[in-house]
Amino acid sequence: MHLADRFGLPVLTFVDTPGAYPGKGAEERGQAEAIARCVEVQLGLRVPVIAVVIGEGGSGGAVAFASANRVLMLEHAIYSVISPEGCASILWKDAERMREAAEALRLTAQDLAALGVIDRIVKEPLGGAHRDRTATVSAVGDALRAELAALKDRPGDALREERRRKFLEMGTRGLAA
Secondary structure (H helix, E strand, C coil): CHHHHHHCCCEEEEEEECCCCCCHHHHHCCHHHHHHHHHHHHHHCCCCEEEEEEEEEEHHHHHHHCCCCEEEEECCCEEECCCHHHHHHHHHCCHHHHHHHHHHHCCEHHHHHHCCCCCEEECCCCCCHHHCHHHHHHHHHHHHHHHHHHHCCCCHHHHHHHHHHHHHHCCCCCCCC
């Protein structure tokens, strides 16, 4: 990311992770610090940053790589700070309540667009992205080209400030039930 910034190249991230391992050992090895550093670096870049959630965007690792000027998401992907199973285990001490947790997390592309967490939903072929990979890649490419065109002439300081503001305001819109 630092090299991209130095040479004026946009940063594109593709998010597909169930999330970081939540055990004590991972924390002892600095997992939280690594996630925080990734967020810090991305928020400080002076080039366009675009993230695409292409599958499962779960946990802090997904949030770190999606600290972007624009967040795109495949139509049937999910994105959340925690998995539904993890959420249910913490809230109700019952991972079987994962469907209830998934509903509360509002992790679908449609929910996240309404909440202002993501900026664009990328339509998938009938049956899902895996049914026609070529069409999916083409749709993602078209969306990336459009977003890059919209950001390419923006000054670096404006890109950085917009990204920081977007990150800090995440979760403040549309939460009244």
